[in-house]
Amino acid sequence: xxxxxxxxxxxxxxxxxxxxxxxxxxxxxxxxxxxxxxxxxxxxxxxxxxxxxxxxxxxxxxxxxxxxxxxxxxxxxxxxxxxxxxxxxxxxxxxxxxxxxxxxxxxxxxxxxxxxxxxxxxxxxxxxxxxxxxxxxxxxxxxxxxxxxxxxxxxxxxxxxxxxxxxxxxxxxxxxxxxxxxxxxxxxxxxxxxxxxxxxxxxxxxxxxxxxxxxxxxx
Amino acid sequence: xxxxxxxxxxxxxxxxxxxxxxxxxxxxxxxxxxxxxxxxxxxxxxxxxxxxxxxxxxxxxxxxxxxxxxxxxxxxxxxxxxxxxxxxxxxxxxxxxx
Numbered sequence: 427x428x429x430x431x432x433x434x435x436x437x438x439x440x441x442x443x444x445x446x447x448x449x450x451x452x453x454x455x456x457x458x459x460x461x462x463x464x465x466x467x468x469x470x471x472x473x474x475x476x477x478x479x480x481x482x483x484x485x486x487x488x489x490x491x492x493x494x495x496x497x498x499x500x501x502x503x504x505x506x507x508x509x510x511x512x513x514x515x516x517x518x519x520x521x522x523x524x525x526x527x528x529x530x531x532x533x534x535x536x537x538x539x540x541x542x543x544x545x546x547x548x549x550x551x552x553x554x555x556x557x558x559x560x561x562x563x564x565x566x567x568x569x570x571x572x573x574x575x576x577x578x579x580x581x582x583x584x585x586x587x588x589x590x591x592x593x594x595x596x597x598x599x600x601x602x603x604x605x606x607x608x609x610x611x612x613x614x615x616x617x618x619x620x621x622x623x624x625x626x627x628x629x630x631x632x633x634x635x636x637x638x639x640x641x642x643x644x645x
Numbered sequence: 646x647x648x649x650x651x652x653x654x655x656x657x658x659x660x661x662x663x664x665x666x667x668x669x670x671x672x673x674x675x676x677x678x679x680x681x682x683x684x685x686x687x688x689x690x691x692x693x694x695x696x697x698x699x700x701x702x703x704x705x706x707x708x709x710x711x712x713x714x715x716x717x718x719x720x721x722x723x724x725x726x727x728x729x730x731x732x733x734x735x736x737x738x739x740x741x742x743x
């Protein structure tokens with residue numbers, strides 16, 4: 427019953443006979459290939475956001491008055507650079523997410539769209555609350571603590587949501603690290619909170635990227 | 646030992662079924678993405694999809710994206726069950742747990 431294997435990917439006549447081991451390997455190859463195609467963007471998310479948080483908050487810390495940074499970066503450079511890093515990470519994430527899910531409709535499409543749109547919606551909410559606080563007269567240092575911690579809290583909440591949706595233990599670990607960073611960095615005061623955030627969130631996300639890459643290669 | 650399902654027991658249709666089985670239940674995949682993942686020609690893929698559809702294993706959803714026609718494919722409940730049975734039979738043939 428099981429005889430000459432047909433070339434993989436070649437048109438196969440009905441009833442072409444393969445060994446059971448070969449058939450199971452064929453199924454395994456396709457299943458892993460499909461899972462890899464749907465997960466290929468995950469390390470990209472971690473790397474671009476890890477880089478953006480690490481570099482972005484280091485720049486802001488270096489530019490803040492009273493910073494102990496050995497390199498003084500002018501504010502006119504640090505603030506736009508921070509904005510470009512965050513915007514670049516957001517655009518890259520959206521682009522790779524859309525690309526990896528192209529051609530797939532249904533439950534995942536809906537979940538992915540809602541999850542993807544939640545980031546800018548909640549990010550805008552955090553910014554609006556911060557703007558209201560600044561208008562109400564909070565100091566620059568208090569605003570720095572608010573924005574830094576509130577965005578880390580947003581990331582923690584979104585990664586918790588990601589844990590529930592995609593059953594990802596990696597996302598749970600990142601969510602907990604970000605929640606701790608949101609909770610504790612404010613106690614360092616500004617601008618040290620930004621240095622602390624850069625050194626906690628950045629490496630956590632970059633390590634997450636390395637782990638995601640290793641998992642992807644082992645699929 | 647029952648005969649292996651002749652609809653799935655052809656490498657091209659087995660590969661198609663395996664890819665569609667890896668989709669989350671409730672999801673559908675477009676014809677071009679399936680073609681890209683499998684590296685098959687459009688004609689070859691269409692031929693095998695028709696056989697799977699005739700057997701009731703694949704559901705074909707023809708729709709429009711703007712003005713362009715688009716075809717989305719998914720495994721039916723019968724197709725998913727047939728794939729699981731087929732895999733279990735193979736494992737059983739190899740002496741493992743079905």
